[in-house]
Amino acid sequence: MTIVNCFTITKWTGVFVSRDIEVVTQLRKQEDSNFNKLFDSSINITNLDLLDAPLRNGYIIQNKPFEQNEWELVESIKNYLQEKVDGILLCPLAIGNHIDHSICREAVLQLYKNLPVLFYEDLPYIFRITSAQINMHIKELEKRLNTEVSYYVTGLDNNVNKEQAIHIYKSQINDEIVSEITSHMNNVGGERIWGEADKIDQLRTILEE
Numbered sequence: 001m002t003i004v005n006c007f008t009i010t011k012w013t014g015v016f017v018s019r020d021i022e023v024v025t026q027l028r029k030q031e032d033s034n035f036n037k038l039f040d041s042s043i044n045i046t047n048l049d050l051l052d053a054p055l056r057n058g059y060i061i062q063n064k065p066f067e068q069n070e071w072e073l074v075e076s077i078k079n080y081l082q083e084k085v086d087g088i089l090l091c092p093l094a095i096g097n098h099i100d101h102s103i104c105r106e107a108v109l110q111l112y113k114n115l116p117v118l119f120y121e122d123l124p125y126i127f128r129i130t131s132a133q134i135n136m137h138i139k140e141l142e143k144r145l146n147t148e149v150s151y152y153v154t155g156l157d158n159n160v161n162k163e164q165a166i167h168i169y170k171s172q173i174n175d176e177i178v179s180e181i182t183s184h185m186n187n188v189g190g191e192r193i194w195g196e197a198d199k200i201d202q203l204r205t206i207l208e209e
Contacts, residue, residue, distance in 0.1 A: 002044040002084075005032070006077055007052040007100045013171040021055070024171065031169050038168065048080065053099045062099040070103055077107035081115070088116045088203055093194065095137050096125025112145060118195035118203055119149075124180035138194065152200045154207065155190040 008028060011021045018024075032045045050073060053060045057067060066074070081089065091108040094101040101122055108117055119141070126134065142148055156162075162185060166178050185191060193203060 001042075002046055003032075004081070004084075005045065005047045006104055007050045008047040009049055010052040010055065012052065012054055014174055015171050027171050031171060035165060035168050039165070048077070050076070057099075060098060060100075062097045062102045066103070066106070070099070073103050074107045074110070077104060078110050081107065082111055085111075085115055088118060088199065088206070090193070091117055091119050092122050093119045093126075093137065093141070095122045095129065095134065098122065098125065109144060116199050116202060118193050118199050121184075121192055121194075123184060124177050127180040127184040141194075147196055149194050149196060150200065151192040151194045152204060153188060153190045153192055156185065 005028075009021060009025055010028065011019045011024050013019070013024045013027065015027075029047065035041065036043060036045070056069060089108060089111075091105055092101040094105040105119075108115075111117070138149065163178060163182055166173055166181060193200065195203075
């Protein structure tokens, strides 16, 4: 299993450290390392070392079409994934319209016909919107893909304590966000993964092995 972190060059943090880009970027990488150590995980974590949204254009929420530099990022991520992905690709739904999530999703949508793709819900953003808004987002995705999607709930019983895992990422998470994430997971009985039925069946088989 590989996690691809795209926008890893940043100076944003919720903890009291230097706002120096190198300091914060290294802090994020250390948190990934701490995750693997705590859960004795063999997950391969790859960083693409792209500038995050505040360092690029100064905004986080997408409320207009992509800028030229954002389309260039879409192309760069798409090319990387096309070369490296071997297996199911999990992609953010981009609920909440975080521009970095939207860029990643656009890159994956351009590869959708060539790779087995599933979508995960963006936390905590999905907790902050209504069911009607979620349904609208899913309908827009189905229209884009020209297919129907459903969801699979991973469940709350697994080898990783989600709340404990979240707390590792102290530079990005506070108690309010932890509460939002765990509340949503308790509401739906786990985490929902969206996609076409055959791709969901593939994931279910992998998880049940």
